[in-house]
Amino acid sequence: MANAEPDTLARYDAGSEDRDTESTRLPLRRRPWFQRLLTWGALIIVWQVFAVVVGSYFWPSWQDVLRGFVTVLTTGGVELVASSFLQMFVGFGLAIAVGVPIGLTIGSFRTVALVVEPYVNLLFVTSLAAVLPLLILLFGTGFTFRVAVVFLFAVFYVIINPANGVRSIDPNLVDVSRSFGVGPVRRFFVLTAPATLPFTIAGVRLGLGQAVQGMIIAELWVTTGTGRELKALSQEHVLGQFFALAMVVVLVGTLLSQLLLWAQRLITPWAASTSGVGKGDG
Structure with a gap:
């Protein structure tokens, strides 16, 4: 039983490393941080365009x-x-x-x-x-x-x-x-x-x-x-x-x-x- 815990931890660490390696190998467009960045960037652009179209009286820039x-x-x-x-x-x-x-x-x-x-x-x-x-x-x-x-x-x-x-x-x-x-x-x-x-x-x-x-x-x-x-x-x-x-x-x-x-x-x-x-x- 004493040896089971280190083995389990070792497998967990190995799995974590594999997931980290897999994450770094993803194409840029599929990385979560890049997708979030694109989403927020698109939101800001749409917001700004809408403000210009309707005017600041109805929607702020x-x-x-x-x-x-x-x-x-x-x-x-x-x-x-x-x-x-x-x-x-x-x-x-x-x-x-x-x-x-x-x-x-x-x-x-x-x-x-x-x-x-x-x-x-x-x-x-x-x-x-x-x-x-x-x-x-x-x-x-x-x-x-x-x-x-x-x-x-x-x-x-x-x-x-x-x-x-x-x-x-x-x-x-x-x-x-x-x-x-x-x-x-x-x-x-x-x-x-x-x-x-x-x-x-x-x-x-x-x-x-x-x-x-x-x-x-x-x-x-x-x-x-x-x-x-x-x-x-x-x-x-x-x-x-x-x-x-x-x-x-x-x-x-x-x-x-x-x-x-x-x-x-x-x-x-x-x-x-x-x-x-x-x-x-x-």
């Missing part, structure tokens, strides 16, 4: 967007986005704290699933923008309203994925653990939690994207924060600064999503490719 970035950086735009995201984290944190236990419970107990899951699925496919007026009546237009919107946008993804994770566990493993006298609490920590963790992290990643959408939509409704600034810039046709501010929001959201993906690969290397559930799935 890249020069306008770059000037908008400078304005955003020098006039407090980054601080405004940071403030919006800090408020978003409150609603998103509540969605995780509430959604994960509910998802695990739904997946673990059939009776709970029969009672609760129909309502979860119903709300999951409902247009949440339609309930925003009701939320304003309940919570007003302040901080609580924005937290509630972010919570509702994110929580159903955080519920559904852990539930699917529990259901994906091989029933034979559960039967074996019971036959060896493993109690429910210990079985949760040694079997259920490791098996569902990739699904849970994937659900959190999906929920994060929805939380960012909820943050902007809530701020557009009550005219505050980053949403208010985006609305004002679009109405005044300051499109270079509008796109610059929107790109800052997208970049921050993408960075947070990539951090979660990195954490998923680090914590659950055995299931790094686990994907989540989206609208219409399930």
Whole structure:
């Protein structure tokens, strides 16, 4: 057994070297970095041509967007986005704290699933923008309203994925653990939690994207924060600064999503490719 591990590592290293060599032998046009470079270059060219054709009043050139970035950086735009995201984290944190236990419970107990899951699925496919007026009546237009919107946008993804994770566990493993006298609490920590963790992290990643959408939509409704600034810039046709501010929001959201993906690969290397559930799935 002691010799098996070095042999396995040696085969893995050899395989990695073969893949690296194969990658370097690919023609330039087939290398991933070159394909990405071409894609971004084509996007920039199409963007610029479209701006010239329709005019800067309707679509900004890249020069306008770059000037908008400078304005955003020098006039407090980054601080405004940071403030919006800090408020978003409150609603998103509540969605995780509430959604994960509910998802695990739904997946673990059939009776709970029969009672609760129909309502979860119903709300999951409902247009949440339609309930925003009701939320304003309940919570007003302040901080609580924005937290509630972010919570509702994110929580159903955080519920559904852990539930699917529990259901994906091989029933034979559960039967074996019971036959060896493993109690429910210990079985949760040694079997259920490791098996569902990739699904849970994937659900959190999906929920994060929805939380960012909820943050902007809530701020557009009550005219505050980053949403208010985006609305004002679009109405005044300051499109270079509008796109610059929107790109800052997208970049921050993408960075947070990539951090979660990195954490998923680090914590659950055995299931790094686990994907989540989206609208219409399930």
